[in-house]
Amino acid sequence: MKVRLRDISQFDKEAAETAIQKDHGLHPDDRFLKPGRIPHIWCPGCGLGVVLTTFIEAVRRNQIPIDKCVVVSGIGCTGRVAGYLDMDTYHTTHGRAIPFATGLALANPEMSVTVFSGDGDLFAIGGNHLIHAARRNVNLKVICVNNFNFGMTGGQVAPTTPLEARTSTTPTGNAEPGFNLPYLAHAAGAIYVARWTTFHPRQLVHSISQALNKKGFTFVEAIAPCPTGYGRPNKLGSGLEEMRFYRDMSEIRNGADPKLAEIKLRQRFIVGTFLDSERPDFLENYDKNVVSRVKSKQKVKEKGKAA
Amino acid sequence: MKFWRLPLDAEAHSIPQGMVHIIESRCKGCGFCIEFCPNGCLKQSKRFNVKGYHPPELIFQAEDCVECGLCSLICPEFAIFTELKEAKKITENDIEKVTTRYSRKDKRYTKR
Structure with missing residues (x-):
């Protein structure tokens, strides 16, 4: 028996380009997104898309021109934001999003530089950069998407994983307590600290647009569901069930002491704008x-x- | 429950009516828009899209959509958005509808 081989046709560039352009422009947010990149690779039920949408809404609300807006991101699921946004974006090495962004912000102070990265990137390998950028009060807007684990590499334990939480590398429960991110940013010297979950998209838009207007180091933490890496081993269910969990468990308390904002497994936690101050940058x-x-x-x- | 007259400032206000656009090929079926729509306009459809998920569909031909835009904000896939169709004047019918809704006679709200 002879195997029939498939006819090899030459690569048709025009047909490929029309296929890319066909799905682009159906949504009003598509003017901020690169053509051909959507649908993105994030899992169904992931909260990263919500944070990206709220960021686009905040940019639109502040009427920042696209050529004045820079987004720098590190490695991880959140790092892919740089590939999807159609503005000046940089996808940097692991943990070094803030040094790149610091250079940008100092070289061209007119630019509005946003660092869009995950908790594993900003606080595990890039922890030192974050605290020193906050100490110097560089004009950066940091959006940290916290999903409590290293999602892209397979759900390993991260510095933000709460005590007793199960991940793929801590199958019997995590032995280390997690970071309290707003408290850390507040102690390091950030001038604007807020935390919301993806269940609060309107508050997140308001917070990000407030942060974009400030001059100095701002920190917004967005808690996002991760059904694959964090929800499944901890029996939190699908992304929708995790959103319901955040709806029931989050307590809005603006201006609260960030010391109280620690997250424990299956317990109530505080969200809100913790700090809004001024300091020379x-x-x-x-x-x-x-x-x-x-x-x-x-x-x-x-x-x-x-x- | 019937009101004996319209509110005095009814002419100063209007009810926005929205149109929901769903890009079905992008939907991954997470169900955020169905769960969190404040007016309960959406439900899961029985048909499949290209990827094999069930995209959302409208319940009552977008009559209840007030163009709040929460679905487009909470959708992670850029697959749904709303557009203002018209700003309707307030009539007695609307007030009756709203009062029945908040008295929990509406079936969609008693179910949850």
């Missing part, structure tokens, strides 16, 4: 303490030379 301090003094010294030298 890095460029302002740098101009005041370095640039202006060096300039005045140079003037004195030039005067001396002229004399």
